[in-house]
Amino acid sequence: TINELEIADVVIISVPVDVSMQLVPQVLDKVNENALVIDVGSTKLPICNLVQHHPKRQQFLATHPIAGTEFSGPQAAIKNLYKGKTNILCEIEKTADKQQELALELFKNLGMRIRYMNPKSHDKHIAYVSHLSHISSFMLGKTVLDKEKHESDIFDMAGSGFESTVRLAKSSPAMWTPIFEQNKTNIIESLNEYISNLSHFKTLLEKEQYDQVFNEMLSTNRIKEILK
Amino acid sequence: TINELEIADVVIISVPVDVSMQLVPQVLDKVNENALVIDVGSTKLPICNLVQHHPKRQQFLATHPIAGTEFSGPQAAIKNLYKGKTNILCEIEKTADKQQELALELFKNLGMRIRYMNPKSHDKHIAYVSHLSHISSFMLGKTVLDKEKHESDIFDMAGSGFESTVRLAKSSPAMWTPIFEQNKTNIIESLNEYISNLSHFKTLLEKEQYDQVFNEMLSTNRIKEILK
Known part of the structure; x- marks a missing residue:
């Protein structure tokens, strides 16, 4: 339960981004003064803005690990999911040194590559x-x-x-849905x-x-050099 | 060379669909009367229309094996590529029994599933x-x-x-480009x-x-049941 949070060293909040807007401040309220609270949602500006004046802002770290599949829930878990994947950290300077170190050690142990970015970017x-x-x-x-309408056609021809x-x-x-809502302007x-x-x-x-049809495709082929 | 075609039992024409419009009639002209000529392009109506009155139409079979990757050329070859894949055969009734049997035996040995469809569909x-x-x-x-513009951003965030x-x-x-040209009307x-x-x-x-954003996505989730 949320009351047991006070004994936690690290709390990772991995829920839909509308729910994390409710949960992150509540969790920060409850944790002890040494704890680290991490959120992993796909939008970073709303959550960073929300907690900016929270008394325990220094114990919070906004992250976005770029990993996962189209599936969700515990049954979609994948062993070593984070190995070699990028983790984007936002506003690291607003997290206290002690919590920064704890987080970086954790991500290092998972084998993640770290990038720093401001939430707006x-x-x-x-x-x-x-x-x-x-x-x-x-x-x-x-x-x-x-x-x-005949679904077997899709199945047979889809390749x-x-x-x-x-x-x-x-x-x-x-x-x-809440990701699209929170990042509406950029997405539009x-x-x-x-x-x-x-x-x-x-x-x-x-x-x-x-x-020109040919040239449109040829110039986009450049994606090959970027995503091997 | 094209002159050696007369000793071939089976000729598989796998070239861009504009080139096959040139090549299929030429190959049919050259092959012996027992040979089977197969084309494997991604459009079927133009090639079927082109050869409909060719004197060796009965030795031709229009196919579309639904298999392959984004890469092309011999270095992109994959062992057992066709195993379990669908092969769409068009106008099978216009191919002579003997050549039909030869083709079906070939596809069976490759482990392909067969579907019949008219070229327009x-x-x-x-x-x-x-x-x-x-x-x-x-x-x-x-x-x-x-x-x-900064390509490293794509690489790092792409996931x-x-x-x-x-x-x-x-x-x-x-x-x-020639596929889009030949199938222009349907694609538009x-x-x-x-x-x-x-x-x-x-x-x-x-x-x-x-x-409604939620509902649009929910109803499209049905794709899960169709493509496992």
Whole structure:
């Protein structure tokens, strides 16, 4: 129970980001003066703003470990999930030295790579490289489900291409709705750019400008050098 | 060389779909009267229409094995690639019994599941479950590359989500441009629906209708039951 928190050395809060807005201040209220409280949610500005004047702000560390799958709950646990993965730490300077050291030791033992970022930059970048991918995947799934009434056709024809682009559409709506709510402004910006790129590509097809269709793909192939 | 084709029992034509429009009739012209000629491209209506009156039409079989990766060329070969994969056969009734049997034996030995479909249906379905995924992925890659000038940010923050949605953006433009050209009408239809779904989702965010955002995702979660 929440009352047993006072004997904890480290508390890791891993819940949907709307729930962590309730839970992080409550947990900070309860823990002893040596404890470290870590949150691991996918948005960082709202939680950092929320706790900025909390009397135990120095015992809190805002993190975002970039790891996980489309599945959630205890049965989705993966051994060594964090090994070699990046952990983004926000406002590390607002965490006391003692708690910083404890956190870094913990992440080192898990084999994580550490990056530091301010919460505003984090939320902007992550809208592009994570949140947009989820919307792109959910809407792709929706488009195909709406069209393909005979589900066996999807199964038979999907191949590995559709499967990997639509994988994130299996993700939990309870986890993702509050992320989209908290990062709304950045996500709308990224969606506008994505929709505009798709519309432009469609126009090239309509106008039969296949040299430009080719070049659009060729320049995006650069992703190969970045994500091996 | 093309002149040695006359001693071949089976010829499998696996080239970009614009090249196969040149090559399939030439190969049919050259092969002996017992040979089987198979094409494996991602569009089926143009090639089936092209050869419909060829004197050796009965020796041709239009197929689409649903297998492969984003990589191309001999170095991208994978052992047992076809095992358990679906092979879509079009207009099987236009292939002579002898060549049908030879083809089915070959696919059986490779461990493939067979489905029959007319070329028009094939091209329509595949626009949704394959071609649209590729455009979605290319444009996602473009959107993120345009935004993220510092490439290390992408690398560090991408995680497995972005990586899987953007994987197809590593595909060959030389292979995909002629596919998009040949299946233009179906692809534009699917793109219109995809863009409309994305715009609707954006509107829900702008209007802060988070119950509906949740429901959009929940109903698309059904993809879990279809693609395990």
